[in-house]
Amino acid sequence: MSEKRKDSRGRVLRNGETQRADGMYMYRYNDAGGVRRTVYSWRLVETDKVPPRKKACEPLREIEKRLNRDADDGIHTFVAKKKTLNDFFADYMGMRPELKPSTRSGYFYMYNQYVSNSLGLENIGNIKYSDVKKFYLSLLTEKKISPNSIECINTVLHPVFTLAVRDGYIRINPSHGVLSELKKKYDWSKPKRHALTVAQQEAFVDYVRESPRYSHYLPLFTVLLGTGCRVGEITGLRWEDCDFTENTISINHNLVYCKTDDGKHRKFYISTPKTEAGKRVIPMFSEVKKALLHERLEQMKTGFCQTEIDGYKGFIFMGARGNIRKATDINKALVRIVRDYNEQETELAKKQRREPVLLPHFSVHNLRHTFCTRLCEHETNLKVIQEIMGHANISITMDVYNEVTQEQKQVCMANLEGKIKIS
Secondary structure (H helix, E strand, O other), X not given: OXXXXXXXXXXXXXXXXXXOOOOOEEEEEEOOOOOEEEEEEOOOOOOOOOOOOOOOOOOHHHHHHHHHHHHHOOOOHHHHOOOEXXXXXXXXXXXXXXXXXXXXXXXXXXXXXXXXXXXXXXXXXXXXXXXXXXXXXXXXXXXXXXXXXHHHHHHXXXXXXXXXXXXXXXXXOOOOOHHHHHHHHOOOXXXXXXXXXHHHHHHHHHHHHHOOOOHHHHXXXXXXXXXXXXXXXXXXXXXXXXXXXXXXXXXXXEEEEEEOOOOOOEEEEEEOOOOHHHOEEEEOOHHHHHHHHHHHHHHHHHOOOOOOEOOEOOEOOEOOOOOEOOHHHXXXXXXXXXXXHHHHHHHHHHHHOOOOOOOOOOOHHHHHHHHHHHHHHHOOOHHHHHHHHOOOOHHHHHXXXXXXXXXXXXXXXXXXXXXXXXX
């Protein structure tokens, strides 16, 4: 009978275990793929002390337990300890050719901006739930990233970890449940997007119409305020999408301007609407029709847009040089308009000894929210509102509708005050 192998302390070593001359323990095993692997540790069991000037390490037999369990379950632990989160992100994105250009660009931007040089450098097999939680907390508290941005980052990371789980590299998804826990612990309520009031909307439209500097934007703003469309749906609107006989506008595509995969350049893409519900036909207000026909008459004099994007051409709204308008350019124009209007209104109100009607800072998407608010103020059929807005989920419509009706209830109760006998 062969003598059992022992370590320097006389302890019997198990199959696969050996101790080197320098005192380090080794364990050889076959991983889930049948490949021969070796792991090392200065400690055999938990009670062993690490030799002086040696790096702290997990006991060999604790490592063995985990490795044997992983091998039995088909988990490729060794590879997971070598491949980084960045490696898995690259694999994941390579398997998502169906992503819309704007979505793909957003994923790359958020990942490269916040993850790739920090958590992304870690081996995916070493990343734990607490690591993801600490990472999100550092973004929230140290880098002052908004909760909405952290949600976007989680939207990218969660499926990357899920891919590693399904491919057998890690046992569980370390990002699962982190966001929910943080939402409960911290105030993660998103700032509400506010619509312009009726007075602000009227002041905005009147100022743009009368302004020599900004009046050329009026047809664009009229269509945005009169349809409630997303900005890409309007900047990508073509003449053939408008039926001036039936007085309808067909929303069937979306124009986006975003970074290419290399992250160095930007270009226009034609994409499908944000959701399937985004494909819709919107009745055309007479003012919207008038604005579009005015734009057409002007272009009959100056020339129509010659730009072609992904086979689409005949775009309606152009910049001064005949180029397609970008959402960022429209937002910059809104900043200038609000600034100049508020300066003029402040001076005028001072002369007339009245309170000024000032405009808040707002983006082009607020015009969509403003249209939805006006619609909710005059329409009670939520399904009609949902279909006109192209909301995929009725809860989105309900959020706006409930906010509007809450204000209306307060006005109603204020008007009723003292008019009925209640005591």
